[in-house]
Amino acid sequence: MQEIIITNQNGESITLGNRAPFFLETIDGVGEVGVAIESQKAPKQDGSTYIDSTLGNRAITIKGMIIAKGDPDAVLQARRLMQRVINPKLDEVNIVYRQGNLVKEIKAIAESTPVFPAAKGNQGLYYQKFLLYLLCHQPFWLDTFYESRKMSYLMGGIQFRLRLPTAFSYRGFKRTALNEGDVAAPVEIEFTGPAINPTVSNLTTGEFITVNRKLEEEDILYISTAFGEKHVKINGENAFHYIELDSTFWQLIPGENLLSYTSNKDSIKTKVLVKWKNRYVGL
Known part of the structure; x- marks a missing residue:
């Protein structure tokens, strides 16, 4: 029905x-x-x-x-x-x-x-x-809900030369995001400070977006990479002018994407949320 x-x-x-x-x-x-x-067609080109x-x-x-x-x-x-x-x-x-x-x-x-x-x-x-x-x-038809991935950082971590199946005292600031749609999906990023020059990357595509700005603990950075709706805001205020020139408003390609964040100030209080809706060419 x-x-x-x-x-x-x-x-x-x-x-x-x-x-x-x-x-x-x-x-x-x-x-x-x-x-x-x-x-495009060149002179004397067949087809x-x-x-x-x-x-x-x-x-x-x-x-x-x-x-x-x-x-x-x-x-x-x-x-x-x-x-x-x-x-x-x-x-x-x-x-x-x-x-x-x-x-x-x-x-x-x-x-x-x-x-x-x-x-x-x-x-x-x-x-x-x-x-x-x-x-x-x-x-594109969209899912009615957001997929999301959270990333957080725990300083240090104990490494051993032994081949152990578990990394001790380590919580990664890398996460895999699965785009189950038919085409690339724009993302919304929420970056909670503290941080200095925060960067969120899609390591699968080699693209990143960096905001050259210090974030205090109470600051929240919002980024949208959707075509026609791109924006960068800090606590709701426009922060587009802080974007690193080499940055790309990247999207999730279909399939698995490896995401990461970095900052010049590592803190266990820093949290990053990436969310998106899968897109489909038809039903």
Whole structure:
């Protein structure tokens, strides 16, 4: 059974499924999405040279019916609720898709207000068909929860020349993060001081991001590497100008990624949290 939950920026939501008043009939566009192929052609070259592929916007069309047995006013109330929730003036809505154990989400903007066809067979005293046209500028479906990894540092550690299976008194500041999605996933980093010139790296890709700034024990550094949403903040204030010029707003490649943090001031109080949502090209 498919179920769609649409929630707007005000927290109002409607559920489309097999229960009154919003019955879901079909949803198109959850799997396929257009691809733009970039290539270049040199003089006298046969064919062309492939450069890259980028996904286009995802268009979702939902068809269904409002049914309210025995209460004509309930049909009108359901129409008004749908119009209020799917209001393009309120910015993007969040769509949660459920089918069995599969649960994913995506953001979309309404290309029009809900369509309520008036032709014969589309409406009656106790029913009203509807059409929803939604456009997802970010085409990937996401998990509805964050994956996360914590890293902390314990100074020292006892090393032995013996081949022992355990490292004594050592808690690593390296962690493996598994991206189970289809494409690279941007991360959100929360770095709690104290630290001097903190650096968080993806050792798998060789990329790092360094903030040339001293963090006191009460300071928290926030970093987002998402395209169009990149930011660096310390205690909520912009700190982009402290970024090391060679830094990269790295992402997690599909599969295992080895993450680490370093600082010019080692402290057992320093904590680093890296979180992300896996991304999928379709359902």
